[in-house]
Amino acid sequence: xxxxxxxxxxxxxxxxxxxxxxxxxxxxxxxxxxxxxxxxxxxxxxxxxxxxxxxxxxxxxxxxxxxxxxxxxxxxxxxxxxxxxxxxxxxxxxxxxxxxxxxxxxxxxxxxxxxxxxxxxxxxxxxxxxxxxxxxxxxxxxxxxxxxxxxxxxxxxxxxxxxxxxxxxxxxxxxxxxxxxxxxxxxxxxxxxxxxxxxxxxxxxxxxxxxxxxxxxxxxxxxxxxxxxxxxxxxxxxxxxxxxxxxxxxxxxxxxxxxxxxxxxxxxxxxxxxxxxxxxxxxxxxxxxxxxxxxxxxxxxxxxxxxxxxxxxxxxxxxxxxxxxxxxxxxxxxxxxxxxxxxxxxxxxxxxxxxxxxxxxxxxxxxxxxx
Amino acid sequence: xxxxxxxxxxxxxxxxxxxxxxxxxxxxxxxxxxxxxxxxxxxxxxxxxxxxxxxxxxxxxxxxxxxxxxxxxxxxxxxxxxxxxxxxxxxxxxxxxxxxxxxxxxxxxxxxxxxxxxxxxxxxxxxxxxxxxxxxxxxxxxxxxxxxxxxxxxxxxxxxxxxxxxxxxxxxxxxxxxxxxxxxxxxxxxxxxxxxxxxxxxxxxxxxxxxxxxxxxxxxxxxxxxxxxxxxxxxxxxxxxxxxxxxxxxxxxxxxxxxxxxxxxxxxxxxxxxxxxxxxxxxxxxxxxxxxxxxxxxxxxxxxx
Numbered sequence: 215x216x217x218x219x220x221x222x223x224x225x226x227x228x229x230x231x232x233x234x235x236x237x238x239x240x241x242x243x244x245x246x247x248x249x250x251x252x253x254x255x256x257x258x259x260x261x262x263x264x265x266x267x268x269x270x271x272x273x274x275x276x277x278x279x280x281x282x283x284x285x286x287x288x289x290x291x292x293x294x295x296x297x298x299x300x301x302x303x304x305x306x307x308x309x310x311x312x313x314x315x316x317x318x319x320x321x322x323x324x325x326x327x328x329x330x331x332x333x334x335x336x337x338x339x340x341x342x343x344x345x346x347x348x349x350x351x352x353x354x355x356x357x358x359x360x361x362x363x364x365x366x367x368x369x370x371x372x373x374x375x376x377x378x379x380x381x382x383x384x385x386x387x388x389x390x391x392x393x394x395x396x397x398x399x400x401x402x403x404x405x406x407x408x409x410x411x412x413x414x415x416x417x418x419x420x421x422x423x424x425x426x427x428x429x430x431x432x433x434x435x436x437x438x439x440x441x442x443x444x445x446x447x448x449x450x451x452x453x454x455x456x457x458x459x460x461x462x463x464x465x466x467x468x469x470x471x472x473x474x475x476x477x478x479x480x481x482x483x484x485x486x487x488x489x490x491x492x493x494x495x496x497x498x499x500x501x502x503x504x505x506x507x508x509x510x511x512x513x514x515x516x517x518x519x520x521x522x523x524x525x526x527x528x529x530x531x532x533x534x535x536x537x538x539x540x541x542x543x544x545x546x547x548x549x550x551x552x553x554x555x556x557x558x559x560x561x562x563x564x565x566x567x568x569x570x571x572x573x574x575x576x577x578x579x580x581x582x583x584x585x
Numbered sequence: 586x587x588x589x590x591x592x593x594x595x596x597x598x599x600x601x602x603x604x605x606x607x608x609x610x611x612x613x614x615x616x617x618x619x620x621x622x623x624x625x626x627x628x629x630x631x632x633x634x635x636x637x638x639x640x641x642x643x644x645x646x647x648x649x650x651x652x653x654x655x656x657x658x659x660x661x662x663x664x665x666x667x668x669x670x671x672x673x674x675x676x677x678x679x680x681x682x683x684x685x686x687x688x689x690x691x692x693x694x695x696x697x698x699x700x701x702x703x704x705x706x707x708x709x710x711x712x713x714x715x716x717x718x719x720x721x722x723x724x725x726x727x728x729x730x731x732x733x734x735x736x737x738x739x740x741x742x743x744x745x746x747x748x749x750x751x752x753x754x755x756x757x758x759x760x761x762x763x764x765x766x767x768x769x770x771x772x773x774x775x776x777x778x779x780x781x782x783x784x785x786x787x788x789x790x791x792x793x794x795x796x797x798x799x800x801x802x803x804x805x806x807x808x809x810x811x812x813x814x815x816x817x818x819x820x821x822x823x824x825x826x827x828x829x830x831x832x833x834x835x836x837x838x839x840x841x842x843x844x845x846x847x848x849x850x851x852x853x854x855x856x857x858x859x860x861x862x863x864x865x866x867x868x869x870x871x872x873x874x875x876x877x878x879x880x881x882x883x884x885x886x887x888x889x890x
Binding site: 265266267292294296298301302303313314361365 | 798
């Protein structure tokens with residue numbers, strides 16, 4: 215069992231700066247958990263505390279059912295993959311892979327077998343006698359992965375492992391890591407993963423669940439789909455999704471959302487979902503859910519520019535002084551011609567309403583809240 | 586109509602010829618500037634090296650010839666200086682003095698490498714009480730003139746009964762007593778990313794294993810510089826042995842050289858020069874053998890992570 219539990223975990227640095235504010239997180243055995251957030255949100259600090267590389271200032275960390283706060287990294291049944299690979303520069307790939315086992319004092323034959331096995335899985339057999347400086351970024355990353363794999367740990371910790379690779383390689387490594395996770399799981403090996411990244415594409419494509427963090431606090435923990443469809447607050451709404459969700463300031467008046475001089479009637483379904491009526495509200499709608507309107511109630515916005523993305527076009531427009539983006543198909547864009555003003559209609563089932571003051575999503579409904 | 590195919594081929598060689606001429610001019614200019622640069626460097630280098638070349642040349646001259654001109658080529662080369670110089674005016678040959686120097690240098694260099702590495706590792710990577718105060722004192726010692734500590738040190742070693750032995754010459758250094766080396770290694774370590782050490786800790790290595798298997802190999806260029814500096818400075822150290830060593834049979838080469846000037850009234854310069862050549866030879870050999878690492882070591886920082 216390699217379940218990981220964080221209980222009121224805190225990190226305070228020597229200069230009294232509080233980096234992590236008492237977070238609670240349960241990661242199930244075999245789960246792929248992604249910690250995501252902007253730079254400085256303490257996701258790496260949290261991971262390093264789990265690894266034992268950073269002292270815990272408050273709270274508890276359990277791996278399996280064991281309290282590991284004061285255990286050294288080597289006793290925690292973890293393996294870590296670092297952002298810049300952290301391969302030992304003076305050892306050949308073989309030596310890098312074998313180092314942990316050598317320290318454990320395993321017999322030579324057993325080490326060799328383990329090294330060969332891991333090299334086969336990661337297809338790095340031809341590289342075994344090279345030094346790290348003779349490897350490309352992708353190869354080095356695979357070796358770093360191998361060094362983690364060879365230990366057969368309970369928990370794999372990844373600290374932005376793909377951020378030094380180019381876009382193409384990153385995409386293929388993403389697939390490789392998720393495949394590896396699935397494979398380990400299928401073989402019945404313990405394969406809990408905590409994966410830190412600032413890249414939401416990585417988070418969305420790799421994670422079983424995602425933990426969005428900001429300034430040392432957890433904003434939401436949910437599956438990628440849940441996170442995308444039901445963001446709990448303004449931060450998550452703005453952070454997940456590309457292009458970003460449109461967040462339009464306005465006010466709730468009756469069943470209408472008022473933006474400057476324009477009124478948008480909200481559907482009964484949206485109103486029914488409301489769990490509060492904030493004085494100042496923010497309407498959230500993803501650019502993909504903002505469609506060009508024919509007849510009926512719509513928001514009219516002044517078209518500023520258009521980005522051609524191939525099969526679709528990102529329309530940048532100004533709505534009552536606020537910038538918004540809508541994604542339309544290339545055909546629809548053609549049909550617009552030279553129009554300066556566009557009429558946009560939000561898909562009501564995808565509309566979110568946030569309280570501007572505390573950022574809470576008040577449009578999730580009781581059911582979702584309970585979940 | 587017929588003009589077109591005629592003029593075109595004619596135009597091509599023209600451009601080609603022009604390009605070639607330009608390339609030729611460029612190559613000639615580059616050649617000239619290279620010649621000037623290397624010529625200048627060679628002249629300055631020769632001026633700097635001339636005393637050394639003269640020393641080697643003069644060690645093969647006769648005593649009468651040494652002061653007759655500034656040229657370095659001996660008219661009638663003789664090894665007399667080496668033969669007589671090696672025998673010395675004492676009951677011991679110069680070999681004995683080399684051996685004495687070796688007996689000081691070996692424990693000093695090894696001790697320095699080990700102790701300074703451990704001290705620097707502690708300062709660079711660990712937090713412990715009074716770290717700041719201790720590191721400040723290291724820097725303070727670095728700035729302290731050596732002379733200031735000579736008398737208290739002498740009294741201390743006298744009370745320990747270490748006078749006229751090699752111990753005062755190497756024991757302090759072997760216990761990380763040379764602040765400069767500790768400081769140099771700390772700076773080098775700070776420029777190395779800590780990731781590798783963290784990876785080693787995750788791999789199960791304790792602090793000592795991390796130091797030996799991971800840090801020391803990465804520190805190698807700096808460590809080689811430390812050993813080289815220590816070797817050369819000890820070889821050339823005159824004041825230390827002069828103060829602490831009094832019996833002739835324990836003299837290192839630096840004192841032995843002076844000895845040959847002291848003992849005879851009209852001393853033979855070619856013997857002294859010949860022995861000087863022998864004295865600097867080990868340092869020169871070691872330096873050139875390890876030059877690559879040495880330069881890597883003192884230009885610490887600027888390494889890719």
